[in-house]
Amino acid sequence: MYNYKTYLLVLFGSLAISIALQSILPFPYGLAVSLAIFVMFPLIIRRQMSNKDGTSSFYGLGSGKVKYICLVCNARFKGAQCSRCGSKSKKADF
Numbered sequence: 072m073y074n075y076k077t078y079l080l081v082l083f084g085s086l087a088i089s090i091a092l093q094s095i096l097p098f099p100y101g102l103a104v105s106l107a108i109f110v111m112f113p114l115i116i117r118r119q120m121s122n123k124d125g126t127s128s129f130y131g132l133g134s135g136k137v138k139y140i141c142l143v144c145n146a147r148f149k150g151a152q153c154s155r156c157g158s159k160s161k162k163a164d165f
Contacts, residue, residue: 078116085112140164 089105096104139161140146141153152159 078113081112081116085109136165138164 085108089109092108093101093105095101138147138149139153140163141148141156141158142160142162143158144153144156146153146155147164148154148161153161
């Protein structure tokens with residue numbers, strides 16, 4: 072799994088590649104390619120990190136993994152209301 076140092080290393084590596092491509096390619100093409108590389112590398116890394124965690128969304132939160140805790144009776148449940156007492160007051164438990 073990637074850590075913060077690896078993420079920064081890849082980010083600065085993509086910046087170096089972008090600068091090198093800007094010096095090789097003519098102006099509008101070099102700028103477009105370098106911006107695409109600088110934006111796409113972090114997105115690829117985030118997707119790989121979320122795939123290794125088993126989550127499916129962009130920020131690392133899975134679609135069905137959120138459970139709630141009832142604020143009235145402290146029971147854990149999924150859905151809109153507590154299955155034990157029927158209360159709708161809840162907080163998220165990740």
